[in-house]
Amino acid sequence: MAGRRQGRILWAMARRTRYGAGRREEEPEERRPRRRPGQSALPIVPLLALVVMVGAAIWFARLIAGGTPEPAPAEPVKSGYMPFSDVPPEEPPTPGERVTDSGTYARAPNDLAASNPDWARALELAAEADGYFAQAQKAKADGDHALFNEKGKLAKETYDEAFTLTATWEEELFEKYGERDRQVREIVRARTRWIDRVRVLHKTTSR
Numbered sequence: 001m002a003g004r005r006q007g008r009i010l011w012a013m014a015r016r017t018r019y020g021a022g023r024r025e026e027e028p029e030e031r032r033p034r035r036r037p038g039q040s041a042l043p044i045v046p047l048l049a050l051v052v053m054v055g056a057a058i059w060f061a062r063l064i065a066g067g068t069p070e071p072a073p074a075e076p077v078k079s080g081y082m083p084f085s086d087v088p089p090e091e092p093p094t095p096g097e098r099v100t101d102s103g104t105y106a107r108a109p110n111d112l113a114a115s116n117p118d119w120a121r122a123l124e125l126a127a128e129a130d131g132y133f134a135q136a137q138k139a140k141a142d143g144d145h146a147l148f149n150e151k152g153k154l155a156k157e158t159y160d161e162a163f164t165l166t167a168t169w170e171e172e173l174f175e176k177y178g179e180r181d182r183q184v185r186e187i188v189r190a191r192t193r194w195i196d197r198v199r200v201l202h203k204t205t206s207r
Contacts, residue, residue: 105178112183116169119187122162126194129158133197140204152205159194166191 113119132155139147170191173184 105181106176108173108177108181108183112173112177113187116166118165118169122166123190125158125162125165126190129155129162129194129197132158133201136201136205149205152201156198156201156205159198163191163194163198 132151136148136151177184
């Protein structure tokens with residue numbers, strides 16, 4: 001009886017040891033996490049996101065290396081307003097007119113000086129005054145102070161008469177033909193000589 005009992009115990013222990021070893025060998029496989037149906041081995045979504053990020057980085061680097069593209073030229077703004085549209089067009093000067101920086105003037109006739117009787121009379125007076133002026137200067141050189149004053153006074157009065165006779169006419173010439181006209185300049189030069197001699201006589205003769 002003791003022998004049988006001991007044999008059963010040994011057999012049970014051997015069986016238990018075999019059974020336990022089998023469980024220990026199978027246990028790691030049973031404890032592994034089981035994959036759900038439809039679950040792949042690699043993470044697809046993070047991989048796709050990584051690919052997109054890399055592609056965007058490459059595109060951005062090429063954009064910087066190639067420079068910013070120039071914007072297309074803007075089309076001119078169409079508007080009904082035109083610059084200087086309110087300024088009337090300049091008309092060409094009519095025949096017989098002369099355009100200068102000061103304005104538009106008529107062309108002076110060739111016989112401008114001879115066309116005015118007051119100017120002809122003024123020239124006669126100026127010639128007479130020139131004679132008085134020459135006599136006054138000779139008397140001054142000779143030391144004849146009385147004759148110098150007499151002739152000098154006559155010269156001043158005659159020059160003044162010629163100058164006054166043509167004063168209004170000279171202003172009309174400026175307005176009609178301008179100061180740059182050749183004939184007008186000659187008339188002004190002559191009248192300026194008369195008044196200059198009057199100033200000289202005022203300084204050297206008694207009133």
